């Protein structure tokens with residue numbers, strides 16, 4: 549079982565019947581991979597690029613932050629150029645993505661910190677770090693919280709860590725592994741406990757895709773969901789619909 553995320557977050561596993569849930573999440577991972585593969589979701593292999601990409605992605609849409617990232621990297625082609633740039637010039641590049649002043653200050657500060665602490669090739673330095681060092685370093689950068697740090701570590705540094713986004717926590721609540729109605733923060737601190745060893749990335753990206761396509765926030769499509777036999781919410785819903793249809797059929801037969 550994978551405890552790396554919990555160790556980095558300094559948490560103890562707080563899920564009852566943990567072993568049972570891990571087996572179930574192993575089955576869920578198998579089905580997600582069979583359905584979707586392990587998509588990149590636009591994330592970048594290079595951890596230095598991924599850091600800036602994630603900072604620009606805050607509170608905006610996919611298309612907007614992809615565009616602002618492309619504009620930023622076209623304008624500033626080296627870390628030094630970014631570290632030395634005036635904030636106003638960075639703002640002009642990324643203004644379409646919202647929170648431009650705040651993000652521009654963060655981008656400049658991050659570029660300066662990366663250059664000062666890891667030199668002109670921070671990617672090599674980041675790849676040499678242990679999980680603990682990478683997590684400490686990344687969460688020390690302006691604009692990167694624990695979830696963003698875990699994303700960089702999972703997507704670009706290949707650590708077996710499990711960031712929890714809103715899609716992941718929504719599906720986990722519906723499946724029934726955690727109670728509904730807690731704060732999102734609580735899910736980020738507990739759900740890594742059910743992830744089997746080595747399956748973090750498959751589960752994370754698979755659940756994100758599933759949450760965007762099938763298990764939608766308002767109208768989950770349980771009838772066509774390949775997880776519905778493993779999901780408490782889906783089972784209840786389909787049973788209810790089945791009962792409803794049965795009741796209608798019975799009424800009709802009696803009417804005849």
Ligand code: SF4
Pocket residue numbers: 719722723762763764768769770771773774775776777779780781782783
């Ligand atoms: S069965 Fe329904 S609620 Fe459960 S994961 Fe599938 S779509 Fe979501």
